[in-house]
Amino acid sequence: MAQRNLLQFIILGLLHQTPLTGYELTKAFDSDIGEFWSAQHSQIYPQLQKLETAGSLTHTEEVTGEKLARKRYAITDTGLDTLNNWLAAPTPASTNGKDEFALKLYFIPDANDARLRPMLEAQQVEHTAKRTHLEHQLATKFPDGAPTVGLGHYLILQHAVSREHEYCDWLATALTHCR
Amino acid sequence: MAQRNLLQFIILGLLHQTPLTGYELTKAFDSDIGEFWSAQHSQIYPQLQKLETAGSLTHTEEVTGEKLARKRYAITDTGLDTLNNWLAAPTPASTNGKDEFALKLYFIPDANDARLRPMLEAQQVEHTAKRTHLEHQLATKFPDGAPTVGLGHYLILQHAVSREHEYCDWLATALTHCR
DNA sequence: TTAAAACATGTCATTAATGACACATAGGAG
DNA sequence: CTCCTATGTGTCATTAATGACATGTTTTAA
The missing domain is CATH 1.10.10.10 (Winged helix-like DNA-binding domain superfamily/Winged helix DNA-binding domain)
Known part of the structure; x- marks a missing residue:
């Protein structure tokens, strides 16, 4: 398959x-x-x-x-x-995370590589935008927090938001490590 | 393509x-x-x-x-x-996040659904294991923290760890919302 | 009234990826 | 000496997914 x-x-x-x-x-x-x-x-x-x-x-x-x-x-x-x-059925833990950006970082091993900083900054713009969008979605669709009906939808949006939050934090940390 | x-x-x-x-x-x-x-x-x-x-x-x-x-x-x-x-080349922000488990939650909209809790708990086991594994990897491969050479590798491992951390936190939050 | 945008449903060639099939050598343990 | 595991390289049928091609209707706004 x-x-x-x-x-x-x-x-x-x-x-x-x-x-x-x-x-x-x-x-x-x-x-x-x-x-x-x-x-x-x-x-x-x-x-x-x-x-x-x-x-x-x-x-x-x-x-x-x-x-x-x-x-x-x-x-x-x-x-x-x-x-x-x-x-x-049981769900495989995958988080299959095929993250193209992470892949690129993997192939720039040197912390002093001049390409690193602009790449990270560009990615930061992208993900900050996405995060803002998702937070707006969450606030719009669930102004009263977790609902009883539609909980699944709430949870996955919540998840998407915190995933982007983590991504932005990670990019920020990464930036502190490069010249 | x-x-x-x-x-x-x-x-x-x-x-x-x-x-x-x-x-x-x-x-x-x-x-x-x-x-x-x-x-x-x-x-x-x-x-x-x-x-x-x-x-x-x-x-x-x-x-x-x-x-x-x-x-x-x-x-x-x-x-x-x-x-x-x-x-x-610019990298699309994708985080394409095709997460099968999130999908399943989406289709169980009722917070009182009896399937919800066991599903979340099973997923918690999976992701906790994965997180432990990744933390071990990080500690083994980079005992001295962020290196100058091999930074990319360090960063993606770091990212994987915090991604799993986020996932576990999210599952824990989700559990507080269901019966 | 006319043009654009939305509604509505399909097919097709191409590509990426999987899992199975296939075959053979090398080295180590018993 | 023999078996098992690891090394090593390939093919093939099938499937999922994409983007482009194709066609026609209905509604809305200028």
Whole structure:
């Protein structure tokens, strides 16, 4: 297997909340879930077909306006089983952290290398921006702190924020070590 | 492009330090660099061939014992250019963080869900182990703190440690929110 | 009214990565 | 002497994912 195909579970998970069209699923990766996962429509549509063939989904056709038909997908009992099995399965600790920037640092071993400082500073700009964005998301979506319903969403946003916090701190520490 | 093919740069970076065989490169992903990247020999050998065709590498044959020949690869000036261009290029902030566990939490929105606590606890075991392992690595490889030569390696280990630290803290916080 | 933006659904060629298959030598322990 | 482990190098089928190509409708704002 090239990858673990987690997309199927994301689709099932999203459809478990409410039936959606392929287009709406695609959009979900631009907002909420886009904070920590990505997928294009060219991957989503074929996956929806596969899941339907496997009996995990069904769809109903809706017509908007004159002729434009869209397919609204809903999860089946089979699909719900698949989802729950995945949720129940142990999760590898991965933190697979394929971090390109860390990789670059690894290949600049000398603390006096002139490239080091500008690189770290550029990265600091990027991650500070990301951190600010995430903090704004958290404050906007959960102004009252941890909710009872939607806790998962809250937790992953919280996590993303503290991950960026750690990243910024790390970059700052790194800067103190180079000329 | 399916991925960014960073493997080529890792190979160039490792060979920039010292010439290595395919086998030795493979082993590098079990130790040092394995902490934050993975690759199998089935990917490495073809990549070495590609890089040699592209003029980034050359190899010399060495014979061990009676007949076993191995190929020791060295980086060329072309290869060094490729490496330096990559190092000089801006790095996307990604933190692509495709975290399977976070994904699962997202799909268990209810704080009272009975699955939540055991999941978090299991994950805590995993990540605590990983954190301990990384701290041990750091203490073993850099007993005197940040070095002048090998700073990159130190920094990424440091980063891995604090990332795991953050992860464990986050899991602990998450546990306080569920029944 | 007309043009742009959003809605909506698909296919296809290419690439990266995995795991399995395959084969052979070298060295050390029992 | 024999077996096991490590060394050493490769191929191949399959899968996941990307970006580009392709096509058409509906809504909205100038």
